[in-house]
Amino acid sequence: xxxxxxxxxxxxxxxxxxxxxxxxxxxxxxxxxxxxxxxxxxxxxxxxxxxxxxxxxxxxxxxxxxxxxxxxxxxxxxxxxxxxxxxxxxxxxxxxxxxxxxxxxxxxxxxxxxxxxxxxxxxxxxxxxxxxxxxxxxxxxxxxxxxxxxxxxxxxxxxxxxxxxxxxxxxxxxxxxxxxxxxxxxxxxxxxxxxxxxxxxxxxxxxxxxxxxxxxxxxxxxxxxxxxxxxxxxxxxxxxxxxxxxxxxxxxxxxxxxxxxxxxxxxxxxxxxxxxxxxxxxxxxxxxxxxxxxxxxxxxxxxxxxxxxxxxxxxxxxxxxxxxxxxxxxxxxxxxxxxxxxxxxxxxxxxxxxxxx
Amino acid sequence: xxxxxxxxxxxxxxxxxxxxxxxxxxxxxxxxxxxxxxxxxxxxxxxxxxxxxxxxxxxxxxxxxxxxxxxxxxxxxxxxxxxxxxxxxxxxxxxxxxxxxxxxxxxxxxxxxxxxxxxxxxxxxxxxxxxxxxxxxxxxxxxxxxxxxxxxxxxxxxxxxxxxxxxxxxxxxxxxxxxxxxxxxxxxxxxxxxxxxxxxxxxxxxxxxxxxxxxxxxxxxxxxxxxxxxxxxxxxxxxxxxxxxxxxxxxxxxxxxxxxxxxxxxxxxxxxxxxxxxxxxxxxxxxxxxxxxxxxxxxxxxxxxxxxxxxxxxxxxxxxxxxxxxxxxxxxxxxxx
Numbered sequence: 036x037x038x039x040x041x042x043x044x045x046x047x048x049x050x051x052x053x054x055x056x057x058x059x060x061x062x063x064x065x066x067x068x069x070x071x072x073x074x075x076x077x078x079x080x081x082x083x084x085x086x087x088x089x090x091x092x093x094x095x096x097x098x099x100x101x102x103x104x105x106x107x108x109x110x111x112x113x114x115x116x117x118x119x120x121x122x123x124x125x126x127x128x129x130x131x132x133x134x135x136x137x138x139x140x141x142x143x144x145x146x147x148x149x150x151x152x153x154x155x156x157x158x159x160x161x162x163x164x165x166x167x168x169x170x171x172x173x174x175x176x177x178x179x180x181x182x183x184x185x186x187x188x189x190x191x192x193x194x195x196x197x198x199x200x201x202x203x204x205x206x207x208x209x210x211x212x213x214x215x216x217x218x219x220x221x222x223x224x225x226x227x228x229x230x231x232x233x234x235x236x237x238x239x240x241x242x243x244x245x246x247x248x249x250x251x252x253x254x255x256x257x258x259x260x261x262x263x264x265x266x267x268x269x270x271x272x273x274x275x276x277x278x279x280x281x282x283x284x285x286x287x288x289x290x291x292x293x294x295x296x297x298x299x300x301x302x303x304x305x306x307x308x309x310x311x312x313x314x315x316x317x318x319x320x321x322x323x324x325x326x327x328x329x330x331x332x333x334x335x336x337x338x339x340x341x342x343x344x345x346x347x348x349x350x351x352x353x354x355x356x357x358x359x360x361x362x363x364x365x366x367x368x369x370x371x372x373x374x375x376x377x378x379x380x381x382x383x384x385x386x387x388x389x390x391x392x
Numbered sequence: 393x394x395x396x397x398x399x400x401x402x403x404x405x406x407x408x409x410x411x412x413x414x415x416x417x418x419x420x421x422x423x424x425x426x427x428x429x430x431x432x433x434x435x436x437x438x439x440x441x442x443x444x445x446x447x448x449x450x451x452x453x454x455x456x457x458x459x460x461x462x463x464x465x466x467x468x469x470x471x472x473x474x475x476x477x478x479x480x481x482x483x484x485x486x487x488x489x490x491x492x493x494x495x496x497x498x499x500x501x502x503x504x505x506x507x508x509x510x511x512x513x514x515x516x517x518x519x520x521x522x523x524x525x526x527x528x529x530x531x532x533x534x535x536x537x538x539x540x541x542x543x544x545x546x547x548x549x550x551x552x553x554x555x556x557x558x559x560x561x562x563x564x565x566x567x568x569x570x571x572x573x574x575x576x577x578x579x580x581x582x583x584x585x586x587x588x589x590x591x592x593x594x595x596x597x598x599x600x601x602x603x604x605x606x607x608x609x610x611x612x613x614x615x616x617x618x619x620x621x622x623x624x625x626x627x628x629x630x631x632x633x634x635x636x637x638x639x640x641x642x643x644x645x646x647x648x649x650x651x652x653x654x655x656x657x658x659x660x661x662x663x664x665x666x667x668x669x670x671x672x673x674x675x676x677x678x679x680x681x682x683x684x685x686x687x688x689x690x691x692x693x694x695x696x697x698x699x700x701x702x703x704x705x706x707x708x709x710x711x712x713x714x715x716x717x718x719x720x721x722x723x724x725x726x727x728x729x
Contacts, residue, residue, distance in 0.1 A: 128670070128671070130530075132657075177713070181717070181720065182720055183713075183716055183717075183720065184669070184670045184671055184716070186474070186660075186670050187664050187670055187712060187716050188713070188716075190657060190660065190661065190664075190709075190712065191661075191708075191709040191710070191712035191713045191716075192709060192713075193709070194657075194661075194705040194706065194708050194709030194712070195705070195706050195709035195710065197705060198702055198703055198704070198705035198706035198709065199706060201700075201702035202700050202702045202703055202706075205700075206700075206702065318534060318537065321534060322534055322535075322538075325531055325534070331528045331530060331531060332528075361550075362545075362550055366542050366545045366546060367542070369538040369539070369541050369542040369545070370538065370539055370542035372535075372538045373534075373535040373536060373537070373538030373539035373542070374535070374539065376531065376534060376535040376538075377521060377525075377527065377531070377532060377535040377536075380525075380527050380528075380531055381525055381527065384525070384526060384527070
């Protein structure tokens with residue numbers, strides 16, 4: 036994928052001198068702003084797939100409808116990538132390995148509230164999000180106030196969450212007509228082929244917008260960047276760095292809680308291994324956050340980058356499934372995710388070196 | 393150990409430092425030995441099957457792969473690095489070795505060499521990207537976690553590998569592969585742990601690992617070839633994964649596609665419970681071995697007590713919090729000295 040970019044960027048270097056200035060500023064934006072690089076990658080991906088479709092190289096037809104339907108996978112992926120963005124931004128090797136376990140336990144909690152305790156969907160959803168936020172705050176307390184290394188604290192709590200999720204209903208999922216009804220929320224809306232899943236509009240867009248406002252426009256977000264960049268500098272600027280860092284983990288918990296609800300709606304039931312099956316949800320979420328330009332050292336990253344990365348990975352995965360037949364396709368998804376992650380970071384570093392010289 | 397210049401230290405602190413250097417076992421390890429002894433004592437009262445040779449051997453065999461990979465992981469984590477791709481590495485080696493044994497019927501030596509070559513290759517890829525590409529180890533190994541899993545699944549094709557011959561049964565989990573009442577696999581793990589323990593403790597090359605973890609820049613200025621050291625450490629993880637794969641393959645049989653899934657978390661948990669700091673600069677392989685032993689004991693205990701096996705991870709999580717919490721308290725006390 037990255038080689039595609041290089042070849043497409045290459046010609047700009049050979050253009051006539053007066054255009055050189057403008058062309059190099061385009062290159063600069065692409066190599067320094069991850070969001071625009073990803074936008075270009077998405078356009079390239081779709082163009083390449085359309086050409087492949089024209090040449091009849093694909094297993095199934097490539098349509099606009101396919102792209103809009105596949106957005107259903109975007110919602111959980113993007114929500115958790117946002118969760119990781121906040122946490123990684125908070126610095127001191129910030130990371131949250133527990134989001135997978137949190138999605139499982141919050142989903143089961145929600146299922147229990149609805150099925151065992153007969154609560155209404157809305158009330159149960161509200162309590163579930165509060166519950167998930169508290170579990171996230173537990174991570175925040177361990178990391179921010181007690182000084183646990185984030186990797187360790189969230190590894191441990193993730194173990195605990197996923198384990199409790201598995202035993203709380205004896206490993207069985209909660210399924211109920213009320214939960215099945217939530218599946219309506221993920222139905223497509225809009226005209227014909229452009230019908231995108233309902234919860235992309237009702238859940239993901241508002242959450243993304245709020246996350247962007249919180250990070251770019253609010254005092255809290257600016258403090259988070261400060262804490263992530265330098266702990267002591269933030270302290271001397273009268274920022275309560277422990278509280279700010281802890282709150283990033285609580286926000287991650289909140290987002291994982293929303294993801295749990297989305298998961299229940301998509302699968303029409305609450306599964307005990309919703310967030311932990313296979314490689315789990317935490318690893319892809321971290322991968323997407325990093326792909327979106329969030330620096331693992333903290334203090335650098337944007338919401339737009341993370342969202343674009345989630346969109347890119349969603350469509351890449353969907354296209355891989357129609358490009359390669361059967362189980363080979365799902366295997367290629369792993370390969371592509373790994374290569375894109377490392378490729379993006381290598382590209383960034385090459386750009387940084389280029390600028391330094 | 394301390395960042396304070398020597399000349400400003402009081403006599404008593406200097407003595408304390410000297411004492412710490414002399415002791416063979418560090419504080420975290422003592423705590424762990426105590427905890428393990430307590431759990432064992434409790435289990436011997438609560439069950440009458442815990443202290444049977446068969447059960448102890450099963451526990452020990454189950455922790456052998458974790459301890460063996462932990463030998464490399466501990467060193468990597470002491471440099472403030474990490475390798476989360478070990479589970480996928482293990483899958484690649486196990487799948488290829490399974491096919492080699494089944495289809496080509498190679499002997500012990502040639503298969504072992506093949507395993508080490510494959511493991512070393514995977515380790516070298518990580519090492520190259522981390523050292524030459526200058527990318528954060530966590531990002532690299534998150535990437536290769538996916539890539540190596542793809543490779544493993546390609547080797548599997550669309551099916552599991554049944555009927556792998558038991559060429560390596562002498563280090564496998566059967567009751568025959570036991571010497572002096574202890575599984576051969578754990579003897580192998582103990583040997584590797586001892587070698588690494590002596591190296592990291594008493595050789596300048598081993599001390600350099602700690603120096604890099606405390607301050608990589610200072611280590612470079614002090615004349616340590618940081619890049620080369622890191623390369624060799626990530627390479628060693630690949631070799632050790634190969635050994636662990638042979639142990640896990642052991643008596644042969646069925647190799648499933650989910651082999652090694654989640655293994656990285658178990659190894660990291662063993663390291664951390666054993667007192668290795670993910671921030672670098674601290675940790676011993678002896679602690680990792682004890683950490684693996686505690687995890688193995690808890691897993692076995694839950695089965696013996698008739699509890700749901702899903703509870704295992706809850707206890708592992710709680711033990712991680714307790715172990716790291718105690719370590720944080722001790723650090724705070726040491727900082728106050």
